[in-house]
Amino acid sequence: MRLKKLFLNVRIIILIVFLLLAVVAIRPDPFREGVAIRSVVKNSAAAVAGIENPKPTTSPVSRELILAINNQPMKTLEEYYQVTANLSVNQTLQIKTNRGFYTLTVLPQIRRIELNETEERLVEETIQVNETINGTIVPINKTVQRMETVPKIREEVLGLANIGLNVQEAPTNNIRKGLDLQGGTRVLLAPEKPLEKQEMDFLLENMGLRLNNYGLSDILLRETKDLAGNQFVLVEIAGANEEEVKDLLAKQGKFEARIGNETVFIGGRDITWVCKSGDCAGIDPQYGCADSGGQWVCRFRFAISVAPEAAARQAAITQNLEVITEGGEPYLSQDLRLFLDDQEVDTLNIAAELKGRPVTDIAISGSGLGATQDAAIIDALQNMKKLQTVLITGSLPVKLGIVKMDSISPALGEEFTKNMLLTAAIALLGVSFAIYLYHRRFTVAISIIFTLFAEILLILGLAALIGWNLDLAAIAGIIITIGTGTNDQIVITDEILRGETSASRSWKERIKKAFFIIFAAYSTNLVAMLPLLFSGAGLLKGFALTTIAGMTFGVLITRPAYAVVMQAFLGGEE
16 A cells, blocks of 8 residues: 555656656667667768768667678677778678668778978869850850969878778667767867857857768757856867868858959858759769879869849959950950968859859869879869858858867777766765665665666756767766765655654654755755856866756655655655
8 A cells, every 4th residue: 555655646656757758768778789870971982872971960779770781780890890891992882771772882091191392283174154056055164274383282092991981889778978988079169259149159050050061970069158258169079080170160161252353252141052962063074084194183063053143243243354265265354263261262264155144053163183083083072062061051250269179089988988887886886885874774775776866867868858968077967966866865864764753843844844955955056056057168068967957856856756755664744
């Protein structure tokens, strides 16, 4: 009867409901096998085959799983690495996942080293011009040459096969690990000037679009401040190296198209459409790749559409330009020059028939270089992806300076995880032993330990539900929650046990006194935790949030339920 009455208590029912919701959010599956795709390297064999990068909002257990490679089952990381270690360049293989089949051609790994020297290089480019044939204007491709001063690049073909997949053991739950526990890159950026809330929101949205469009996943992007009120942007990216992050975030990414000194259109603002599909973007079929003086050059091209206002500006600027003849073809006297971060990246001739005409459809072209044809193709596609990204997202509203950059290896993250689990186990064992020695009641010790597990489960459920990354600071907050929870439950237990020798107050009065002490301690701790949300440029935010969440769950859900359990087992009054 006592147990039946206990489980019908509304506080116990609330606790059970929240615990079930936490389990649903976490979705534990300890026996899950397989290899999950963590990220897809841009322009890699896997990306070309159509394997998509996991979206940042994708829960861990929903990520695409590799089931087999060339009909060989993949159940562990060891099996995956054994198969991929024996791949050779240009080998064709088939990957089966829980979403379909993919056919890949293995590409070589290439390392590009930029030297502190420059050289003059003949660059050929193919541009699209309009010509009138039999009274009809048709687009044709024209190849032009120009000399360009560029940094010398040394490329090393490592000879190793690369399919472009970063993988991990199949996640057994939806709890996301921070960089401290899984490895990756953390960057702290400072805007060059203070931003209003609307400007900061736009900056974060733009950066998120840029990172997602570039193919990076597992991204944590948020504004933070230090105690002095200085603004920062904290970026955490799993599976990205420092060079990629610097290239995408430290640069403003301002794209402009100019005729003379006048701007025709700007990336993001004036761009209405950027082609990313194979039918209108990729290696230029008219030019392709060519060996130029021992260096391979590959041309890319993709189509864009500009807003009518930008087309009108182009018409107004070209209206007064002269028509010249070059190589037997009529062009306008000035070119359309493309600038990225104020550095000229390409020059396009303007066909004479476009003089004074508002044209909204434009073909953008560029090139990639490499010691081999495959290396040049990879470089060209990489340059095209970067240019498309900036055209889609536009420039950042303000330049960002890198304050601090940390790179954590996955091996170090695994060691952190082991230490964290060991620390948590020692803390729980120590608490259990101390409680038993203090009360000499097995029932009390078991109830307190169960309540602590319930609080931890609720914290993890909340983290899984909102996609909150658990790092070492957050784990420290959980350990703090174990300590404060134990203290509060001892207060409740002492008040109830005191009633066994004194009848001066009712059970409800004793519990009321215990919760007065608990709420006072909760308020004090809450006030102490709030400054930590912003101190250290927000790097301690995980600690503060975990501690606040654990204390709140304890005060509102688990400790009221614990009081009911203690009243039932220790025989307090109604």
